[in-house]
Amino acid sequence: xxFFDSSRAGSRRVRAALVAAVLAGGASIGLAQNVGDTVYVSxxxxxxxxxKGASGVEVAEVKKNAQLKVMAREEKWLLVQAANGVQGWxxxxxxxxxxxxxxxxxxxxxxxxxxxxxxxxxxxxxEQAEQLAVARGQNPKLVDGMMDESKxxxxxxxxxxxxxxxxxxxx
Amino acid sequence: MMRVICGRGxxxxxxxxxxxxxxxxxxxxxxxxxxxxxGGGIGSLGSxxxxxxxxxxxxLISAGSxxxxxxxxxxxxxxxxxxxxxxxxxxxxxxxxNSKLQRYVTLVGLTLANTSAKADGNWAFGVLASDDVNAFAxxxxxxxxxxxxxxxxDDESELAGVxxxxxxxxxRSHGLEAAKNSKFAKALGQAAQASEQLAAFxxxxxxxxxxxxxxxxxxxxxxxADLVAVELLxxxxxxxxxxxxxxxxxxxxxxxRGAGGVFSTHPGVSVRIKKVQDSINKRGNPGGATLPERxxxxxxxxxx
Numbered sequence: 001x002x003f004f005d006s007s008r009a010g011s012r013r014v015r016a017a018l019v020a021a022v023l024a025g026g027a028s029i030g031l032a033q034n035v036g037d038t039v040y041v042s043x044x045x046x047x048x049x050x051x052k053g054a055s056g057v058e059v060a061e062v063k064k065n066a067q068l069k070v071m072a073r074e075e076k077w078l079l080v081q082a083a084n085g086v087q088g089w090x091x092x093x094x095x096x097x098x099x100x101x102x103x104x105x106x107x108x109x110x111x112x113x114x115x116x117x118x119x120x121x122x123x124x125x126x127e128q129a130e131q132l133a134v135a136r137g138q139n140p141k142l143v144d145g146m147m148d149e150s151k152x153x154x155x156x157x158x159x160x161x162x163x164x165x166x167x168x169x170x171x
Numbered sequence: 172m173m174r175v176i177c178g179r180g181x182x183x184x185x186x187x188x189x190x191x192x193x194x195x196x197x198x199x200x201x202x203x204x205x206x207x208x209x210g211g212g213i214g215s216l217g218s219x220x221x222x223x224x225x226x227x228x229x230x231l232i233s234a235g236s237x238x239x240x241x242x243x244x245x246x247x248x249x250x251x252x253x254x255x256x257x258x259x260x261x262x263x264x265x266x267x268x269n270s271k272l273q274r275y276v277t278l279v280g281l282t283l284a285n286t287s288a289k290a291d292g293n294w295a296f297g298v299l300a301s302d303d304v305n306a307f308a309x310x311x312x313x314x315x316x317x318x319x320x321x322x323x324x325d326d327e328s329e330l331a332g333v334x335x336x337x338x339x340x341x342x343r344s345h346g347l348e349a350a351k352n353s354k355f356a357k358a359l360g361q362a363a364q365a366s367e368q369l370a371a372f373x374x375x376x377x378x379x380x381x382x383x384x385x386x387x388x389x390x391x392x393x394x395x396a397d398l399v400a401v402e403l404l405x406x407x408x409x410x411x412x413x414x415x416x417x418x419x420x421x422x423x424x425x426x427x428r429g430a431g432g433v434f435s436t437h438p439g440v441s442v443r444i445k446k447v448q449d450s451i452n453k454r455g456n457p458g459g460a461t462l463p464e465r466x467x468x469x470x471x472x473x474x475x
Contacts, residue, residue, distance in 0.1 A: 076365040093365040125258075126251035128372050133258050135369065142261035143254055143313065146273075146295040153277040157285070160278040164327070166460050167282045170408025 033070050033078060033092060041066045042096035048088020052077035060086045065099045091127055124148065244351060244359060248372070250293055252350055253311035255376040256383055257295070260307050260315055263384070264299040267318050272298050275469040279327060280314055280334045286406035287342055296334070304421070307383050308337035310346035321470050323420050327462035330470075331404055332414025339399030345392045346379050353378035394446050401450040410459035411451045418444045 033039050041062050049056030052074055062068065062082055071087060072079040078095065081087045124144045125133070133140040161167035244252070267273065273296075280296035294312040299305075302319040309315075314337045316330070324330050340346060350356060355374035362368040382388065388396075397414075404411040422440040451457075 076368070091365065093369065125254050126247060128248065128251040128369070129254035129258065131369055132255050132373050132376060135373070138258050138262045140254070140258045142266045142297070143257045143295070145266065146257070146261075146277075146297040146313070146315075147293070149273055149277050149297075150281065150295045153274055153281055156274075157278060157281050161282055164282075164460055164462050164465060166408040166462075167285060170459070 033073070033095060033097065035070050035073055037070045037097070039068050039070060039078075039080070039095040039097060040099050041068065042094060046090055046094045048080065048082065048086065048090060050088065052079075052089040056089055059088045068095065091131070093131060244347070244356060244375075248359070249347060250311045251372070252376060252379060253293075253309040253313045253346070255372075256307075256309035256346065256380050257297075257313035257315065259376065259380045260299070260309065260384060261297065264301040264315075264317065267298040267300045269298070272321075272469050276316060276321075276330065276334070279331050280338070283331060283335050283338055283403045283407050283409075284312070286403055287338065289342060292341075294338075304424070306333050306337050308340040308346060309383065310341065310344070310350065310379065312338075312341050314338060314341070322472055324417060324466065324470070325463060326413060327466040328404070328410045328413025328460065329417040330466065331407065331409040332400060332411065332417050335400035335403040335407075335409075335414070336396050338403060339396030340388065340392070342399055343392070343395055345388050345396065346383060349382040350375040350379040390442075394443055397443050397447050398450050401447055401454070404459070405454055405457055408459045410461050411447070411454075412456070412458070413461055415444060415447055415451070418447065 041064050045064065046062050046066075047058040048060045048062065050059050051057075060082060066082065068080040068082055068090075070078050071081050073092075076092050077089050078092050079087060079089050080095075124147050125140050130140060132138075158168070162169045165171045276298050277296040281294060284290060284292065284294045289312070292312045295314070297315045298321065299307075299315050299317045301317040302322070303317050304319045304323055306314070306316045306320055314334060316333060316337070320333060321330065324333075353375055355371045355378060358371035359368065359375060362371050387393075400414055401411045404414060418440055422444060425440055
């Protein structure tokens with residue numbers, strides 16, 4: 001049996017974890033940060049982007065528990081400033097109002113180690129997919145690898161089709 | 172133990188499906204819902220799908236367009252959904268460590284995807300480290316085939332057939348349908364807080380993964396993907412009869428297992444074989460590349 005036993009049970013688990021996170025007050029999920037607040041990175045690493053949204057260009061990387069200041073808010077995206085003055089946009093779910101003392105503890109079964117792996121490996125995934133993997137203690141490294149493999153294989157595709165007499169070289 | 176590719180227990184999916192889900196599938200491929208739910212709607216189903224085949228072939232491999240397009244999920248979120256489903260599948264099975272095999276399957280997949288309306292899509296392919304015979308398609312282009320399925324194949328055209336079938340599910344947005352028809356799609360559109368968004372997204376991922384990995388698609392969707400596969404194979408220059416050969420192996424495995432278990436509700440592979448064969452014949456049985464030597468260079472069936 002995989003980590004989810006049914007859609008309903010799986011969603012219950014996520015919702016329960018989210019509620020627990022909010023109630024605990026120490027986890028990042030669901031806590032609104034305001035302009036002027038000091039916040040901390042709750043993930044192993046976090047990219048600051050030049051504009052809000054996953055399409056924003058990464059301008060800097062900050063590590064877990066790095067201190068940031070909230071400069072502006074637009075919906076769920078926050079413009080934050082790092083200690084060295086660099087500013088960038090991040091999702092509010094990546095931040096905590098206080099330092100995190102071990103993984104994102106509100107999610108059952110997630111260890112510090114798995115969180116670190118996920119943060120390092122999941123850079124190619126969309127923000128939401130990465131966040132879900134983090135929340136569930138899953139490792140997105142394999143899907144990252146599939147995506148990289150696909151990009152790399154495109155350089156060989158013409159020769160592959162030529163050798164087989166297929167695709168653009170079909171007989 | 173041999174497991175049949177895709178659609179395990181798909182009739183259960185029909186029975187459990189919501190009215191909205193049924194309406195969406197009806198919009199996708201018009202058919203007699205009552206007949207399908209009862210497991211006896213093969214005749215009406217066949218004519219409906221046959222009608223689709225008779226139309227412009229380009230329609231078969233364009234991106235899916237259904238009654239649920241209005242559901243709140245943008246392209247980025249759809250891609251994230253596909254990635255999360257793929258994360259779920261790979262977390263369950265793992266990927267085969269043979270990098271040359273991974274590249275080979277990726278190249279076969281890209282060759283097929285290049286002939287589709289989503290040639291520049293986010294296609295990603297992988298070989299799962301599992302001896303089960305299966306294949307999966309996450310929404311938006313995340314295709315995975317098990318090592319066990321490769322062991323059942325004898326040439327590249329058979330592999331291309333299976334991959335093309337999975338690409339068909341992606342092109343026709345079958346996985347996205349599962350998500351968009353789940354109760355979480357509406358929640359995704361309404362969630363204001365990031366926490367609510369993530370919870371709703373997780374629910375949609377679970378609902379989709381449940382269909383992709385456990386419940387399987389409905390028979391019309393499986394046949395729909397089969398027909399798209401024939402078109403992709405033909406366009407790419409692969410012999411579509413390779414796919415028929417693979418399906419026949421699945422059918423033989425199904426018969427050898429006998430009735431009962433998860434296969435008792437599986438739509439007959441024989442029906443799919445007939446539909447695929449009919450589609451090939453309508454195209455004048457064009458033949459094409461089978462490439463058994465190249466397949467054997469990458470897929471070793473000997474002892475590890």
